[in-house]
Amino acid sequence: MNNFSYIQADKAKEATTAKRDDKSAAFIAGGTTLLDLMKLNVENHDQLIDVNMLPFRGIEMTKNGLRIGALERMSDVGEHPLVVQNFPAVSQSLLLAASAQLRNMASIGGNVLQRTRCGYFRDTAFPCNKREPGTGCPAIEGDNRNLAILGTSDACIATSYPGDLSVALVALDAVLTLENAKGKQREVPITKFYLLPGSTPQKETVLEDDELIVAVTIPQTAAAQKSMYLKVRERTSYAYALASAAVGLEVQGGVIRAAKVALGGVGAQPWRSPEAEKMLVGKAPSEAVFRAAAEAALRGAKPREHNAFKVEMAQNTLVRALSEVAA
């Protein structure tokens, strides 16, 4: 790990200004992704700005929904009664992620910015368009078992966000509050926060250089109340998703009134599926309907040599999640 200077910021403006003035700086909260990548020399920063003293804490119900301070830790949010009771998919996505140790460390804001586990990205001996734009993507013809089948490009097929939380947040229409060096805040729906790789896979989100995530707000809906996160992986615990599904259904009088569907582990970004939702709304819940929705969700899939299994796996994951939440 290269050496760096360290600042503990007391005020948001101090943090965002320091970041604006130093293109090589990074914010640090939990550090679980950042220090991992710095040890691999995948990221090199000459300054780390510690944001843990900033007042972006708290888990509270507001008129816009549940507001979670970006510095809250995964473990605290995952087990918080307001989250468990009103947003089961969010709670499950947090508690099925990583390990107890990492969940104690990792912040919500940092989790949303977690970076890909693509082996070529993480190994500086290989070219990688995300790490070094223009050098190429060996994953396309290489070991792509863990990589994406939806939303990829000729430049990158990584599951850019490999985690779980954002899959649930994308399904439930969460909104991120960002603050810049001018002290100005803006709200960005998380469905518009991530960018598809296209020809610029190095640009992963709409976050500006001087912007800090300060909160996540999740609207309280009937579908969020009746939601779940199902994660399929190579071992029972402590592994990234091969495929996952965050779903929420509002069923009234035997008919689906509202449906929220997102997939993890298969998309170049946390993958909301309006196609699947369209197949569900207005129908009576049944396995056939769920199957049709799952097929619609994966219709545009572009599997590669080693990850073709993910098409069927993601469909089955989605069908199972919908069946469980409708039961």
Place this chain on the structure above:
Amino acid sequence: MSAPTTPAPLNPDGSRRTFMKQAGGFLGLALAPPFISQAERLTALSKKVEGVSTISLKVNGAVRAIRAEPRVTLLDALREYLDLTGSKKGCDHGQCGACTVLVDGKRVNSCLTLAVMTQGKEITTIEGLAKGEELHPMQAAFLKHDGFQCGYCTPGQIMSAVACVQEGHAGSADEVREWMSGNLCRCSAYPNITAAILEAKTQMG
């Protein structure tokens, strides 16, 4: 070579072992940092840290100062600067759990924690569990149930297990397995580790 009061950072050329060998005598002195009053609240932290600076860590109840760069992890601070080698370096990437310690009572991977960021917090390592000659119930249970083979993962397992019980996540064997999944054991002593935790749970106050 650095003066004894400024232990060198890990050498990028991998010659740290040689350095440690040669400098053992000097380091012995350097590793006995001045004890600061435990009552000190560690409020006088410098805001910006560049290069080697004094970092005060409260480990197992005693405040100790080291001279280190901001990039030094809590794990390296414990092992290389404070001579507390109970916490182990396995993967150094937060994947194996061998480095698990408690910070303010919560289990964390000390390899992904910067020492400079743990100032003012209570750090507990495996060395801080026993009361004199009396083992912590979790340590005793690991011995009784043979919860290890080679023992390398054991300090991390035990620290994680203590937290697992304190969190209330040791209700059943299945729950223990899920909430201990961040601690890998290549000897695969998992059944014995699980048994040890379930027994120690009944003895922890």
